[in-house]
Amino acid sequence: MLGLYIHVPFCAKICDYCDFHAFSAPEWLQLEYLELISREMSVFAERHLGVFSRVETLYIGGGTPSVLSPERLARLFGAIADAGVDMAVLKEATMEFNPESCDAERVAVALGAGITRASLGLQTLSDDLLSRVGRRHDVATGRRALDLLLSQKGLRVNADLMFNLPGQGIDDMLADVEWLTGRPLGHVSFYGLKVDPTRRLGRRIAKGEESVDEDLYADMYLRGVEKLESRGFMRYETSNFARAGEESLHNLNYWQRGEYLAFGPSAHGYFGGVRFSAPEKYAPWREYVKGGCPETSLMLDRLSPEDEIAEIIQLSLRTRYGLPLDALRERGTSIAPEAIDRWISKGYLEQSQGTIRLVGEGWLFMDTVVLDLYSNCTPSVNEKGC
Numbered sequence: 231m232l233g234l235y236i237h238v239p240f241c242a243k244i245c246d247y248c249d250f251h252a253f254s255a256p257e258w259l260q261l262e263y264l265e266l267i268s269r270e271m272s273v274f275a276e277r278h279l280g281v282f283s284r285v286e287t288l289y290i291g292g293g294t295p296s297v298l299s300p301e302r303l304a305r306l307f308g309a310i311a312d313a314g315v316d317m318a319v320l321k322e323a324t325m326e327f328n329p330e331s332c333d334a335e336r337v338a339v340a341l342g343a344g345i346t347r348a349s350l351g352l353q354t355l356s357d358d359l360l361s362r363v364g365r366r367h368d369v370a371t372g373r374r375a376l377d378l379l380l381s382q383k384g385l386r387v388n389a390d391l392m393f394n395l396p397g398q399g400i401d402d403m404l405a406d407v408e409w410l411t412g413r414p415l416g417h418v419s420f421y422g423l424k425v426d427p428t429r430r431l432g433r434r435i436a437k438g439e440e441s442v443d444e445d446l447y448a449d450m451y452l453r454g455v456e457k458l459e460s461r462g463f464m465r466y467e468t469s470n471f472a473r474a475g476e477e478s479l480h481n482l483n484y485w486q487r488g489e490y491l492a493f494g495p496s497a498h499g500y501f502g503g504v505r506f507s508a509p510e511k512y513a514p515w516r517e518y519v520k521g522g523c524p525e526t527s528l529m530l531d532r533l534s535p536e537d538e539i540a541e542i543i544q545l546s547l548r549t550r551y552g553l554p555l556d557a558l559r560e561r562g563t564s565i566a567p568e569a570i571d572r573w574i575s576k577g578y579l580e581q582s583q584g585t586i587r588l589v590g591e592g593w594l595f596m597d598t599v600v601l602d603l604y605s606n607c608t609p610s611v612n613e614k615g616c
């Protein structure tokens with residue numbers, strides 16, 4: 231399956247913990263961005279004739295795509311159509327909204343253009359916590375935005391919820407999950423705050439002005455998962471939970487190593503066996519597009535056989551579908567059974583019908599398990615030189 235990701239790098243205000251490439255931009259810069267993203271896609275279309283007609287899923291993320299005015303959003307959709315995407319035939323078309331810029335006009339433009347799924351950055355239902363992490367919206371605005379999205383016929387809705395926020399207790403988090411899963415949405419992204427010491431929140435924590443109880447992280451995740459699942463939202467990826475049939479096709483394609491095109495500053499894609507990313511910051515990305523998108527300015531990563539094996543283990547295990555061991559055998563390698571047994575006896579993995587999956591607390595130690603399994607591939611991926 232071929233996906234298409236468009237990165238909109240603008241946010242009205244930068245949250246105190248943000249480590250994405252996002253910034254607040256004046257009108258002229260937004261207009262320039264729209265011109266450049268259109269050019270970037272058309273250069274790609276000229277080099278790969280017909281490629282955009284093969285796209286099956288679209289994801290417009292950021293940043294905050296909904297920071298664009300309705301007119302500018304319409305221009306963005308125009309650029310996507312001009313590149314050759316037929317929105318009417320997509321299996322899924324998602325756009326991210328933040329509550330403060332999720333209004334009827336923008337939603338109408340998005341739906342009119344063919345958006346079928348909305349993802350809302352709700353994060354928490356506590357005004358105190360929202361302000362402690364520097365979010366722009368308040369709870370009332372978040373609820374209004376969610377209601378607006380849920381009232382759109384046929385629109386599938388995800389909401390992001392964060393946990394382990396400064397000052398957040400387990401009961402606060404459970405109350406958020408309880409309230410949200412009582413709404414008729416199909417998908418919840420549930421993820422823990424990561425503190426970057428270089429960001430505003432990280433600096434406040436370093437100065438002792440704020441604190442996050444890292445010891446609560448594991449408990450919060452496990453209790454949150456239990457609650458989500460008891461309310462009908464099954465974990466299908468470490469941070470993603472869906473009612474039956476509501477999984478994100480676009481994101482599943484990433485984890486199943488499908489191809490996806492990506493445009494905009496810092497966007498990462500995978501096409502023709504090569505992982506690529508455009509310049510991360512806006513200014514070099516602008517120069518890259520104005521210079522005709524030379525491939526020499528892209529970060530290119532042609533996957534070696536051992537890279538592929540590492541990816542297969544890592545991406546498969548982060549989903550509930552797990553790692554079919556045949557996928558490794560087909561590539562001439564296998565994981566030493568003792569390594570698998572060690573994690574099974576610890577209660578972190580299960581094996582059935584030739585597939586291994588994370589279970590229980592194993593989800594918390596995913597990186598450790600993945601690394602161990604990879605380093606116990608036999609014959610060793612390094613020995614084989616594959």
Ligand code: SF4
Pocket residue numbers: 240241243244245247248249250252292293294328351
């Ligand atoms: S809304 Fe998201 S991308 Fe924008 S500043 Fe906040 S965390 Fe970063």
